[in-house]
Amino acid sequence: MQSQVSSDSRPTIYVTADEYDALSALALSAEHRHPRSAAMLLAELDRAELCDAADLPPQTVRMNSSVEFVDEESGVRRTVQLVYPHDADIEAGRISILTPIGAGLIGMSAGNAISWPDRKGHVRSLKIVSVIPPDRD
Numbered sequence: 183m184q185s186q187v188s189s190d191s192r193p194t195i196y197v198t199a200d201e202y203d204a205l206s207a208l209a210l211s212a213e214h215r216h217p218r219s220a221a222m223l224l225a226e227l228d229r230a231e232l233c234d235a236a237d238l239p240p241q242t243v244r245m246n247s248s249v250e251f252v253d254e255e256s257g258v259r260r261t262v263q264l265v266y267p268h269d270a271d272i273e274a275g276r277i278s279i280l281t282p283i284g285a286g287l288i289g290m291s292a293g294n295a296i297s298w299p300d301r302k303g304h305v306r307s308l309k310i311v312s313v314i315p316p317d318r319d
Contacts, residue, residue: 192296195289196242197230205245205279205288208266216280223285230289241292245279246316249287254295254307264288283308 197205209223243249243264250261263276264287270278277284286298286308295309 192229193290193294195226195230196233196238196291197227197289198235198238198244199232200235201245201288202227202230202232208279212267212280219280219282219285222282223279223288226285226288239291241310241313241315243287243290243310243313244316245288248314249290250311250313251287251308252311254309259311262287 205223206227209220209227213220238244245264245266248261248263250259252259261275262283264279264284265276267278267280270276270281279285279288282299282301286296287310290296290310290313292310292313295307297305297307299305
């Protein structure tokens with residue numbers, strides 16, 4: 183069973199132009215290896231509001247940000263760092279942008295929630311608790 187996420191229920195997301203370009207190229211290059219995640223990432227980027235890094239809303243998820251979120255159904259809290267695929271290490275809490283949850287987190291801001299499918303296709307309501315920006319731009 184494949185889950186679909188309605189664009190009407192998703193909050194506005196914000197992405198810098200540089201990250202938009204890099205993530206679009208990554209998703210396009212990964213379409214054959216990771217078709218579902220690549221399509222999800224491209225769909226999110228397509229609806230993103232582009233802005234300069236200085237104009238990003240406070241606590242917006244960008245690449246290399248640390249993100250605390252809660253699964254509103256189970257109450258489970260997780261803190262992860264959103265990274266490019268080559269830096270991913272689930273044991274160390276670094277999740278790839280080319281995972282369903284990674285694609286769902288990009289551009290979100292603290293306080294926002296989104297209904298998003300996990301790897302098994304189960305839709306989860308994820309609420310962003312806090313975002314720590316990357317050390318470098």
